[in-house]
Amino acid sequence: MRPFTYERAGSPAEAAAAAARNPGAKFIAGGTNLLDLMKLEIETPAHLIDVNGLSLDRMEATPDGGLRIGALVRNTDLAADERVRRDYGLLSRALLAGASGQLRNKATTAGNLLQRTRCPYFYDTAQPCNKRQPGSGCAAIGGFSRQLAVIGGSESCIATHPSDMAVAMLALDATVETVRPDGATRAIPIADFHRLPGDTPHIETSLEPGELITAVTLPQPLGGTHIYRKVRDRASYAFALVAVGAVVQPDGSGRVALGGVAHKPWRVAEADAELPKGARAVTTRLLAGAAPTPENAFKLPLVERTLGSVLAEAKG
Amino acid sequence: MINPGDLEMTRRGLLMGTAATVALTAGAFPMPAEAVVGAAAPQSVPQPDLAPVTSAVSFTVNGTSHDLTLDTRTTLLDALREHVHLTGPKKGCDHGQCGACTVLVDGRRINSCLSLAVMHQGDSITTIEGLGNPKSMHPMQAAFVKHDGYQCGYCTPGQICSAVAVLKEIEAGIPSHVSADLTARPQFTADELRERMSGNICRCGAYSNIVDAITEVAGRQA
Ligand SMILES: Cc1cc2nc3c(=O)[nH]c(=O)nc-3n(C[C@H](O)[C@H](O)[C@H](O)COP(=O)(O)OP(=O)(O)OC[C@H]3O[C@@H](n4cnc5c(N)ncnc54)[C@H](O)[C@@H]3O)c2cc1C
Ligand code: SF4
Ligand code: FES
Numbered sequence: 001m002r003p004f005t006y007e008r009a010g011s012p013a014e015a016a017a018a019a020a021r022n023p024g025a026k027f028i029a030g031g032t033n034l035l036d037l038m039k040l041e042i043e044t045p046a047h048l049i050d051v052n053g054l055s056l057d058r059m060e061a062t063p064d065g066g067l068r069i070g071a072l073v074r075n076t077d078l079a080a081d082e083r084v085r086r087d088y089g090l091l092s093r094a095l096l097a098g099a100s101g102q103l104r105n106k107a108t109t110a111g112n113l114l115q116r117t118r119c120p121y122f123y124d125t126a127q128p129c130n131k132r133q134p135g136s137g138c139a140a141i142g143g144f145s146r147q148l149a150v151i152g153g154s155e156s157c158i159a160t161h162p163s164d165m166a167v168a169m170l171a172l173d174a175t176v177e178t179v180r181p182d183g184a185t186r187a188i189p190i191a192d193f194h195r196l197p198g199d200t201p202h203i204e205t206s207l208e209p210g211e212l213i214t215a216v217t218l219p220q221p222l223g224g225t226h227i228y229r230k231v232r233d234r235a236s237y238a239f240a241l242v243a244v245g246a247v248v249q250p251d252g253s254g255r256v257a258l259g260g261v262a263h264k265p266w267r268v269a270e271a272d273a274e275l276p277k278g279a280r281a282v283t284t285r286l287l288a289g290a291a292p293t294p295e296n297a298f299k300l301p302l303v304e305r306t307l308g309s310v311l312a313e314a315k316g
Numbered sequence: 317m318i319n320p321g322d323l324e325m326t327r328r329g330l331l332m333g334t335a336a337t338v339a340l341t342a343g344a345f346p347m348p349a350e351a352v353v354g355a356a357a358p359q360s361v362p363q364p365d366l367a368p369v370t371s372a373v374s375f376t377v378n379g380t381s382h383d384l385t386l387d388t389r390t391t392l393l394d395a396l397r398e399h400v401h402l403t404g405p406k407k408g409c410d411h412g413q414c415g416a417c418t419v420l421v422d423g424r425r426i427n428s429c430l431s432l433a434v435m436h437q438g439d440s441i442t443t444i445e446g447l448g449n450p451k452s453m454h455p456m457q458a459a460f461v462k463h464d465g466y467q468c469g470y471c472t473p474g475q476i477c478s479a480v481a482v483l484k485e486i487e488a489g490i491p492s493h494v495s496a497d498l499t500a501r502p503q504f505t506a507d508e509l510r511e512r513m514s515g516n517i518c519r520c521g522a523y524s525n526i527v528d529a530i531t532e533v534a535g536r537q538a
């Protein structure tokens with residue numbers, strides 16, 4: 001790990017301003033992704049701004065009947081919150097399908113959204129990787145790509161976003177609230193938050209340098225049946241090969257988002273509209289234009305079958 | 317294909333991944349430019365070669381307070397092992413993948429390898445040494461002995477700290493991936509225990525005896 005200076009921030013504005021003062025600084029929340037990457041010198045911040053002292057660890061009802069989740073609410077506490085379990089079951093389920101009990105106790109809402117890819121070549125500093133070292137190439141294209149993206153990739157990068165929670169947030173139309181170094185705040189719809197790789201795979205979100213996430217807000221509960229189905233190589237404590245998050249209403253309408261298929265959680269409005277027609281119709285729309293590698297082409301039928309099983313479960 | 321970031325690990329993969337990590341951190345290799353999430357021009361960020369930085373931190377370990385001055389890079393695990401000289405918490409993978417380093421911080425279990433010591437100012441930390449000792453064992457320690465919940469014992473301190481926290485989590489009504497009904501009280505079933513303990517890997521495969529040990533303590537508590 002490279003040496004770094006460390007400070008504890010006292011308020012969100014202070015944290016954002018500290019980031020502006022220290023180019024190359026990083027916020028640290030749970031540390032479960034950042035420290036992992038710092039040990040491998042994939043992340044090399046010269047300065048860490050500890051945001052754990054900010055009082056962003058609360059959850060509160062919003063005036064319009066939604067829920068505002070502080071950026072520092074731990075994944076365990078979010079999944080266990082009574083309102084989330086009752087009204088946003090998809091979110092609880094997605095969180096509980098991720099990582100381990102120990103990790104969820106530390107991992108935060110903001111850190112989870114910003115966790116970086118698990119592409120094996122991103123982790124291997126001896127390999128070219130445009131995300132880790134822009135312009136160096138992509139070892140995954142033509143390499144071991146079983147876990148990687150089948151849609152939305154580019155000639156620069158075919159990595160996937162590893163978060164389970166983010167899939168649920170996308171299906172639930174969450175909004176990411178931030179404060180910028182100049183103190184200005186904004187609200188970013190989750191659909192505009194994560195980016196596709198294009199030719200700049202090192203730019204993963206629409207956040208600006210030094211911009212701090214303060215909360216993630218959920219709109220009013222949707223009702224319906226909430227299901228998160230994660231398919232992985234072992235029954236627990238593994239990242240998704242494919243994940244399907246769905247909210248299905250009694251009349252068969254609803255919404256669906258996928259994990260494990262793209263550089264960001266994946267949702268297509270026209271595909272939601274096909275839900276009453278069944279898994280094949282939805283999958284055709286969701287994955288139109290997919291460009292899998294020979295190693296990960298299995299994900300396409302896997303999505304359809306997983307969605308089929310989710311819709312069957314929703315019917316009861 | 318072995319890579320340290322990949323969780324789909326076989327036992328052999330776990331060992332090799334650990335070896336690869338050691339090789340990576342010890343050896344010279346090309347330094348990647350920093351990839352700043354959300355930043356437009358990551359390569360323009362200068363990387364000053366900082367000398368090691370130290371910082372003071374105070375926390376309580378097993379009821380005793382410690383004032384330490386540590387390199388900011390020191391993980392909680394290394395602080396406990398190298399500075400507080402408690403070698404109960406083990407370093408298996410050093411990357412959050414095995415659970416050998418599990419300790420309780422203010423009663424919650426965490427992976428001490430993925431947490432910086434300086435971030436624990438004022439915290440109260442419990443390691444396996446604080447749960448009990450050979451003369452006065454914690455019920456969970458006694459149950460692991462009785463049920464042979466280990467072979468080599470390397471994962472055991474983490475397993476026991478985790479198990480103690482798991483029973484509290486179930487009691488507190490925190491659901492798990494295998495809880496059938498999110499809104500009902502979770503039960504102390506073997507399925508629940510297995511899922512909740514999945515962050516603790518045992519290379520010796522003592523899993524079934526570990527579940528027996530935890531089940532016995534859960535039964536006594538219930
Ligand atoms: C072994 C292992 C298995 C895992 N399995 C899964 C899994 O199955 N599914 C899954 O979804 N995840 C999994 N994870 C990932 C885990 O969910 C993430 O590491 C965690 O959510 C990150 O949260 P954190 O608070 O620890 O983030 P940190 O590591 O503290 O930060 C991550 C990033 O977010 C930035 N950041 C943090 N807070 C803010 C803020 N408020 N504003 C702006 N930037 C911020 C940091 O600068 C950093 O770049 C796994 C991790 C490990 C180690
Ligand atoms: S797929 Fe993306 S993350 Fe993986 S090696 Fe290629 S550029 Fe790097
Ligand atoms: S040493 Fe393996 S999880 Fe910490």
Ligand code: FES
Nearest residue numbers: 467469518519520
């Ligand atoms: S007892 Fe040997 S690793 Fe678990």
